[in-house]
Amino acid sequence: MAEESNKLQELSIDCVIFGFEDHQLKILLYQRAIEPEMDQWALPGGFIKIDEDLDRSASRILKEVTGVNNIYMQQINAFGAVNRYPQKRVITIGFYALINPGNYNIVPGVGAKAAQWFDIAQIPVLSFDHNEIYLYALNILRKKVRYEPIGFELLPEKFTLTLIQRLYEAVLGIEFDVRNFRKKLLKMNLLIKLPEKQEGVAHRAANLYKFDKKIYNELKGKGFMFDL
Amino acid sequence: MAEESNKLQELSIDCVIFGFEDHQLKILLYQRAIEPEMDQWALPGGFIKIDEDLDRSASRILKEVTGVNNIYMQQINAFGAVNRYPQKRVITIGFYALINPGNYNIVPGVGAKAAQWFDIAQIPVLSFDHNEIYLYALNILRKKVRYEPIGFELLPEKFTLTLIQRLYEAVLGIEFDVRNFRKKLLKMNLLIKLPEKQEGVAHRAANLYKFDKKIYNELKGKGFMFDL
Structure with missing residues (x-):
């Protein structure tokens, strides 16, 4: 195909996009409408254009395949x-990002029959080595939460302490003791307690919090040890 | 060239090899004997063979260019x-490693006029984007020393507290107060004090230490925060 001639044939990009919704950690997958591995679910991916930097290429591919636009992705590893790929040798560079699914519309695009979020407890068998790439990214995320604050990109602006605990539990696959978790979390001075309370809940309304952006960014640069 | 036909033409590997010698942090460079960038100093690198996994490719390339063999390298990032490369589009995958220069012979090989260690205070202008790749690796190393123990691969088996302080100072480019540094270091229980003392020194012989391998590996897996 003429369209393919401006793409590097030995090198692709695959994106692991994590989202947090309904107290579950999810990833964004698409169903392939093209060979090889037609009909299989896969990480959003594609070939790099000859005149494209890697970051730009990752953004373009994610947008073309899933409609998700304007997010910052980070490289994780080359696989x-x-x-790993049938017939020809293709090395792929993995990227990952954390987003709040509520902020994005999923629109299956180039080469995609469908695109949707999958709870990480129910990831299907994916194309190529994509299960491995996803697990690699999950492992990075699990390490990261112990060294730097996360949540800013994943949570709504105002959230309860229960919600942030659910986020950590979903990422790490562990249940935490409520009192212990809150004590450690609040000790970091990362959160600002708001005058408002949760609305529209049947039970007793909980306090709402937001991140202290300054401290969040400081800790992000300097690192910390969240001894969970 | 026939030899080139079994190599991926769009994708190379470059290696940032750190060593610690004479109280200095160094990296291993070679002088190019081939175009492009003939005569320039560069990170040891080359193209990936079509039937080679990435780790094996990195090891083969490092050995062919510099003679350094049998070291474990870790991927850092694709550039x-x-x-970044003249005439054609080449994406490169950076690898890095920490070694003790005393344990290896440098033998300039394929495409190399020379190969030698350079003190990081005196890194020349390198080929392509190799200065950027080196700085990226240095930055990773600087973050790493705060999160996990290093030194095992860089130091002799038995070492003085002064030597390990010099290592941290060389990596971070900072001078530490002796008492403070030792206090923080010893608190980690990472070192075993040996009955022997330093030999062949004019001044008062200092105590020798070695790493507690079990704790070293535990901390390496779990991570810590060395608040330097």
Whole structure:
């Protein structure tokens, strides 16, 4: 295809997009409408254009395949097992990002029959080595939450302490003791308690919090140890 | 060239090898004997063979160019700015490692006029975007020393507290107060004090230490915060 001639044939990008919704950690997958591995679910991915920087390429691919636009993705690793892709040798560079699904419309696009969020407890068998790439990204996320604050991109602007605990629990796959978790969390001075309370709940309304952006960014730069 | 036909033409590997010697942090460079950028100093690098996994490719390339063999390298990042390489589009995957230079012979090989260690205070202008790749790796190393123990691969088996302080100072480019540094270091229980003392020194012989391998590996897995 003429369209393919401006793409590097040995090198692709695949994106692991994490979202947090209904107290679950999810990833964004699409169903392939093209060979190889037609009909399989896969990480959003594609080939790099010859005149494209890697970050721009990752953004373009994610948008084309899933409609998700304007997010900052970070490189995680290149995956290059000799037989990871059928017929030809393709090495892929993995990218990842954390987003709040509520802020984005999913629109299956180029080469996609469908695109949707999957709870990480129910990830299907994916194309190529995509299960491995996803697990690699999950592992990075699990390490990261112990060294730097997360949540800013994943949570709504105002949230309860229960919600942020659910986020950590969903990422780490562990249940925490409520009192212990809150004590450790509040000790970091990362949160600002708001005068408002939760609205529209049947039970007793909980306090709402937001991140202290200054401290959040400081801790993000300097790192910390959240001893969960 | 026939030899080139079994190599991926769009994708290379470059290696940032850190060593610690004479109280200095160093990296291993080679002088190019081939175009492009003939005669320039560069990070040891080359193209990936079509039937080679990435780790094996990195090891082969490092050995061919510099003679350094049998070291474990870790991927850091792919570098793919559109014009990073002349004439064609080449994306490179950076690898890095920490070694003790005393344990290895440098033998300039394929495509190399020379190969040697350079003190990081005196890194020349390197080929392509290699200064950027080196700085990226240095930055990773600087973050890493705050989160996990280092030194095992860089120091002799038995070392003085002064030597390990010099290592941290060389990596971070900071001078530490002796008492403070030792207090923080010893608090981690990472070191075992040996009955022997330093030999062959004019001044008063200092105590020798070695790493407690079990704790070293535990901390490496779990991570810590060395608040330097």
